[in-house]
Amino acid sequence: MRKGRLEQLIRESGYDAVVATSLANVYYSSGALIMTQASIPDRLASVVWPARGDPVFVVCSIEASLAQRDSWIKDVRTYEEFATSPVALIADVLSKLAPAPRQVGVETRHLTAHYMDELRRTLPSVQLTACESLFDRARAVKEPEEVSRLASAAQATDKAIWESFATATPGRRERDVAADFQRRLLDSGPDMVAFCVLGSGENTALAHPYASDRVMKSGDLLRVDVGGSFQGYYSDLARTMVVGKASDRQRDVYSRLWEVHEQTIDAIRPGVRASDLYHVCAAGFERARLSFKMPHIGHSLGIGLHESPMLKPQDNTELVPGMVLAVEPLHFEPSGERYHVEDLIEVTATGHRIVSRAGKWDTLFETN
């Protein structure tokens, strides 16, 4: 259970208490998904978790009923928006802990300067330091139930991509395919379509475009990078196809990229480091004469989109069973057009398991 993992890490951390404030870490530690934490960031929600004693859930009064229904934390305290500062309530909870806390961990990469300055002023004798790495470590290894949510989210998303790609025929607009994909994804019962990046032709040169009114023609590259939110867990998959009929060069580039992709995935097993996978991928690109310019070649996936470990040269985390990795190599043509594939892989006791393939992606998809 998520609660148990976190509880142990907090006890071992040396902190007297940690304070979660981001949507992901509040959801992870409380079990309650408060969507307005993202859309209305001033309206803070927070879990104050002492090393000894029970956690307290701080929410805006408007969210109290949801917090009480969905969280296992019994002690829910509320503030009135605009009348009281959420930080005043967090500070009040901290200051009443016994013994008085001296070292408190906060999310310095989430808490804003405004709220952090207020917390520092209110608790001048408490040392406030960054504790994200504690949450990162807890979230990096998924419970079986989390893996199963992520796997079924990935399957549903891949199926929706596969089916909507069949509708990407010459004469249709980018926007039509994006809407078709989203409709199909909605059939699988996500909370939301979380993001829908789609570009064709010259628009594949953009990293994160929304679908446009561009009318597609035969031979256009089409790339998607899409995801849904399923009970707060992300799917995140990228696929590339050709509208109408592909050229021999397009088929060749895709098949070389796919081969490197498979080689990188093959290297996934316990004990390998995140940075190793980066280097395996980079070496594969060189052998395949593809253009490699990625700061990372993938990331963990969960409640967050880019979770730890990141598949980058600076991250030497050793893989362990229960990690769930999105591997996403990208090749740029001299024109700027990009080929992009992304799969989701569970690290298992003996190696790995690809959980994201509902379609058959080993050859380039065409709608000839």
Added chain:
Amino acid sequence: MRKGRLEQLIRESGYDAVVATSLANVYYSSGALIMTQASIPDRLASVVWPARGDPVFVVCSIEASLAQRDSWIKDVRTYEEFATSPVALIADVLSKLAPAPRQVGVETRHLTAHYMDELRRTLPSVQLTACESLFDRARAVKEPEEVSRLASAAQATDKAIWESFATATPGRRERDVAADFQRRLLDSGPDMVAFCVLGSGENTALAHPYASDRVMKSGDLLRVDVGGSFQGYYSDLARTMVVGKASDRQRDVYSRLWEVHEQTIDAIRPGVRASDLYHVCAAGFERARLSFKMPHIGHSLGIGLHESPMLKPQDNTELVPGMVLAVEPLHFEPSGERYHVEDLIEVTATGHRIVSRAGKWDTLFETN
């Protein structure tokens, strides 16, 4: 033009430069909508705008092509993710301004403590203070093109609600109606469905639930609070209906709420203060014997969801033509169930214009 409004406010502000970092303010000042600013917050994008001289657009290298295509700002500078800190680049741009800046405005309610501390360390002689109110003032009054985007987004959203409500018959699940609404909204060509709050029966006691598997029965209250993103501009509308056949009490409560809603909207005209509307609404609730417990009764809408002015007792901003207000009164039944309606209103030279009504909402919607 948005650029002109902001340029003037910066020149008058006394700041030597202001630094936008939030998705909304970077989009407002640059014209480029970088969606990963929300989903990957460490990957900062920023506009550094000097009081004298041209602005600089700082983005992660992966977003350079989109920034160059969509922004009117010519000077786009990039940092490499994980290799260089975005704050180092922002500080570098600031430190090379001539004359050297002493007062710099930053978004203290967006910039995280981590990045703010780095900026303070890097520029110890620069005074960094909160400049959100400057952006708030610029964005509070919309250009005609912005009003027209918001109005057509609201129309499309209201139409999708109206049509999906007709499908909310006894025996269907909440999730079916939510998916139906989202499919219809996608037909109108938004970038995304931004949020979709839906609850029926006892779930209307929750402020922001996702639709569940709950099977609805005749007499259930059903409430939605939904919105899309249209070229970065939000729609945001709330509506309440009864599944199947309503009771006399439900019709009566709804019609009293609707009357107060209309009275509040009728009070909208230039010169009236945001707080006045709050008090008009509160007085209407008392006359109609409805339960009033809202910290605010609405908000401005634009690139942000809750923009300034907010319709709350603490906000004495005078309304001026070009403001666009979401008015959203809420009544709670003793059971906790809530009735909620929300419309979008443009402040015009002579009064106001309701821009959100595609359906006929003056009587309670039933699917009898």
